[in-house]
Amino acid sequence: MKAFFTLVFILFSSTTFATEQAEEIFAQLTPSLYQIKLIDKASGEKSSIGSGFQISADGIIATNYHVISSYARHPEKYRIEYLDHQGNMAEVDLVSVDVINDLALVKRQVNNEMPYFKLSDKKPIKGEKLFALGNPHDLGMIVVPGTYNGLKKESFNERIHFTGSINSGMSGGPVVNKLEKVVGINVATSGNQIGFLVPHDKLVTLFNDYNKKAPTDIKQQMSAQLMANQDKLMSALINSNWQSKELASKALFPLIDVPFIRCWGDSNADKKDALILAAIASCSLDENTYLSSHFFTGSVEIEFRYMQAKNLSDNKFYHLYQRQIARASAGNRGGKDDISEFQCHDDLIKPASTANTSKEINNKSIFCTRAYKDFPGLFDVLYLGASIDRNQQALVSHFTIAGVSQENAMAFTAKFMEAVSWK
Known part of the structure; x- marks a missing residue:
């Protein structure tokens, strides 16, 4: 009986610690998290919703390509907007995509340097505790703890297997380690606590290429990819x-x-x-x-x-x-x-x-x-x-x-x- 109460205490303590850690990470990173909305120009109503996160001081925001795909293919019909944690809204420009890895970069206008997410310089290890952030079902930003389970087997284009609840609307949100550095990007779910992430090195490559190259026509970029x-x-x-x-x-x-x-x-x-x-x-x-x-x-x-x-x-x-x-x-x-x-x-x-x-x-x-x-x-x-x-x-x-x-x-x-x- 004593052993049972000890086990219950350990499990309770572990859950409490994970929750406290998640809350601390969320409080630190919330200013750099955004809801990304695609707006139909004719109706003025939202067409799709996802998440995004700032990765540079000058306003570059990462998200999933599929969140802004309709704009990428029909920019005359849509516009892209962000909503920040204080309720501020503004339009953003699409500046680069990686259609194969379902990534996109949009840029907001900034007057001063802003806080942003740091991209990790190494991959997580199997079993490591990670934290997915995003905007599920348009309910506001949340943080979801989960576990890194390596790369998805039998996959041509790499995806991370993540044990955690990635829900609709969290697409494009960051997944960070305990050091608050990005190690993946929310992309899909299979339900039952099974999610998939884009490895962060794909975002590193896209961001580095954007910084090195002259602006590219988005459709030409997609075609080449x-x-x-x-x-x-x-x-x-x-x-x-x-x-x-x-x-x-x-x-x-x-x-x-x-x-x-x-x-x-x-x-x-x-x-x-x-x-x-x-x-x-x-x-x-x-x-x-x-x-x-x-x-x-x-x-x-x-x-x-x-x-x-x-x-x-x-x-x-x-x-x-x-x-x-x-x-x-x-x-x-x-x-x-x-x-x-x-x-x-x-x-x-x-x-x-x-x-x-x-x-x-x-x-x-x-x-x-x-x-x-x-x-x-x-x-x-x-x-x-x-x-x-x-x-x-x-x-x-x-x-x-x-x-x-x-x-x-x-x-x-x-x-x-x-x-x-x-x-």
Whole structure:
């Protein structure tokens, strides 16, 4: 019993200390915290709300790109305002973005030097206590204690796994250590005390680049970042090891050996009354790049679907097969102001003769592309290959990639087609 009361006392003392420390940090840093609002000019009402924090004496404020994304893409329609802890409001200018890491810098007008957040010169260690600050649900600024759990696994672009309640409206707020130095930026939540942060070194790079370079057109800056990131991603995919894996013991499909592409499998082998035996392997990149509320890019989706008829005529099987093919579509969302209509080319593909012709697949292939209107040289790509060489067996191989160059699209497609075969 004594041990129990001792444990309760320790837990109570630890919680009390964390709360007191959080309150002290909040009191010290509140003057440099802001609510960031996007205002629709025509209505005069707010369109989105997030958080921001000052990182220089001359008024540079950091926030998330997604908080101000509508302004970045349509500056004629919106303006950006801040609200400080004393209720003062004023307009700010967007001066730089990092769309890949969901960061933005805005600048307020200042008459005198102001207090600001210091950026840490080192990364936190696993298990370290951190404090997230922000403006959840437009309720005012708060501080939330949490724990650093390292970088998110299986991620192409780095994100910190943070155990703490990051809520809507806290996006763009700082996460500090006990020395009150910024080690991350609030960006997303998965609920259940699971949050994700942008590592602070991404903000350090953006801020340093802003200080070194002449002012840049925001759309040109975004375009260059998207182009560089897709080149990095596609190079990693194309140059990685593509392992051959069986599908339903009948076909071979490529498994791309990179940690950020995750795969799942399914089949209807347990359905005795199914007219067609189906086995599916689906792989995807579990992240994307936010451009606006209705336009995302940077996604990769791959699917292989094997089908075998069970007591069906060739005509009936072909009809059901065609319906499966028709379901293939691009997963990337975008409106007519963002992207062009798909332009498609289809052909019968017969692979070059090999030593084992029984493994070759004769495909009806469809290759489609659509262009990004604001970001020249970037395209969404859809490929579908449907086998036509076996009467009651079929293999559909399909992928979509969002926001790639023509060169990378063609290189990936060529390698993809060569890697699919019968077993």
